[in-house]
Amino acid sequence: MSKLSYVGDHPDSPWQTYLSQVDRVVPYLGRLGRWAETLKRPKRALIVDVPIQMDDGSVAHFEGYRVQHNLSRGPGKGGVRFHPDVTLEEVMALSAWMTVKCAAVNLPYGGAKGGIRVDPKGLSRGELERMTRRYTSEIGIIIGPQRDIPAPDVNTNGQIMAWMMDTYSMNVGATATGVVTGKPLHLGGSLGRVKATGRGVFVTGREAARRLGLNLEGARVAVQGMGNVGSVAAELFVGAGATLVAVQDHTGSRVAPAGFDMATMMDTLRREGGVAGCPGGEAIDDEAFWDVDCDILIPAALEGQITADRARRIKARLVLEGANGPTLPEADDLLRERNVLVVPDVICNAGGVTVSYFEWVQDFSSFFWSEDEINLRLDKIMVDALKKIWDTADQHGITLRTATFAVACERILIAREERGLYP
Template identity: 40%
Template sequence: MKENKIERIHSDSAMTCTLCMQEMEILYDHLAMSTEEIDLLDMPKRSFTVHFPVRMDSGRMKMFVGHRVQYNDARGPTKGGIRYHPDLTIEYLQDLAFLMSIKCALVDIPFGGAKGGIVTNTKELSRGELERVTRAYIREIADYIGPLKDIPAPDVYTDEQIMVWILDEFERIKREHTPSIVTGKPIELGGSQVRKYSTSLGGVYILEAAMKKLELDKSSLCVAIQGFGKVGLNAARILYENGFTICAVSDSSGGIFKEEGLDIMEVIDHKYKTGSVIDFPETRNITNEELLATDCEILIPAALSKQIKRENVNDIKAKIILELANAPVTMDASRILLDRSVIIVPDILANAGGVVVSYFEWIQNLSQDYWEEDKVLERLQQKMITAFDKVYEICMEQDCSMRRAALQFSVRRILYAERLRGNL
């Protein structure tokens, strides 16, 4: 097979490659895919780079570079985040857009995958400069995005305010209201209920479905969560409210442990007041490495990639690992854990709740019919559990990892759509 994404990302030291991408070449062989099928999956439909000047606060003009990749649209318009990062490359965005295609197919929403962004360090920009850079980028790509073409969303170092600027600039260009051009907006401008914690909630739905299959009782389980940012904090809160015992949590400064269980609402309050979870009363401070090795049944990495690796995999005691972070378990560690019958719920499934609710936001914008929270919750749960059941069924039938099953299921869905269109 020719040089492809798998080999390319290994040489991209500026970014972290994902476990899913590492497994794709193995999957190609496993599915006995034809050259035509591999070529179709291995190449983005469209990727482009734009260069544009922006006037800085100093009065001088500065050139910026922006990218957008629209990977595959066989199942619908492309969908994917916009990230701002000084080391951003179009090759890396192609890999991320491919994985977004996989994720959308996995949870059966009618989108293909996309990713884009601007090569910049947001910490070096004032708020005014950040807005001008965002608007200039949208002016350059406006002809290539749209509610039925390509729908952006927040990603690394972008947020709902940046999505508002994107919405406003696009509407100025098109001279019409188009709320469905972007997702991740404030509710007041067409955003969806549940969006702010959808990634965490989707992961909880998946965890509960896995426990049901395994006939596990949450009352007797201990949960440890690495990462107490937006995703980890909300996961801890939802689990705690649902009766789970959270025995350990951590953030970038360190973690805390209490065998009897933490009062997560008080931990959240402590985090907001002090900036960290450490030194919470009546708990023992631990390191992030110690958290991973906690004597728990469920481990939820919700922070950085490559946290569980060959060097520490033998310290892992959990029976279920829910990957809310992107690629927190390396390939070597994953194989060792699977040999020990540890269940790893892969990131492309575990953290797909965000794109599902983005899809719901898009539907509501198109129809101008906005849903109550209960309806969003019900439909999110249905989407997540249906995807889990499909993956688990393949996993059991073929005695393979859940990651392999998820990738296989998604790839087949995309290829079937291409075949129906006459492209294969």
């Protein structure tokens, strides 16, 4: 089969990383392997121009994307990121990982993703709102509560989702709360959604540590990316008795062998927007972060962070992928050779989409659950999904990543086969 004409061949690109992961799982798909090419081709990729009037009266144009990778199991589901490095290939890979992620935890969704190539920090609130609303109108031809449901991702939040929901609702002439998830509570959002991804990282990490015989009491944790995912995961691990010994984000890297005070860390993040000014530790070079002596490493920033060189230096016993696609394929192999257990993104950070599913269900019924109910349901889904994946890994002698793909891709391709081809 010919490769897609609009993607490159750089081996470290997110899309090439995803394709490599698919290739590794094909031998475990049996008769369903005949459908494997389906996984390598997004169903639909939309590129849109997003023109807005800036505060100074000029007109600026931004490039936006919405990719629906696979819809065999249900409507598309996936976040929207605003970042200057967003590309079509990146969004394609993220949408594909969403397909796998949703199937891995057995949600009735396909995978989708969106983004705008922009640095939102350079926009005023009014410009950000106008850009969000114009982007929503442009992709409105393919999204909807039963078609494709966006959510927050990098540099987007509940306010962005509120603007998206309102814009879509105005265009269809009726309030459609279910068109996005991650909304503010009073607009149909769900309790527990903000912390759900970080909570999922903790739950899968807790289960993995138990299997490794790693006691969380006193375990040393290093976190790259102290945003919503990394900071929540760090709080939960510290609450379970672990020690946060190293942090890194866009402002710098810090290490504290005796551990950071979590309350001080969270206060610094709220006040200064980064870890650089946090007291109680010392600044280190960003590259030295990967040499820190720790038991658990949580990459929770962007994709492609764990390279082969860094994989050789990592001292952790357990890597929990809070980010999407943080580990390159060659690095994956090296970590396995070094007996470093990796809990892959497509199960580790699936807590966010799971609670997004809860929000979507609650919006349809207009009946909302308590946060305790949300967390109990989330924990059960994550634990049960990880158990099935672990059993598959043990059965075939494969990594948790390949096992997650095996479980998920089987579900996706059975749906593809049973639906058949039309016409």
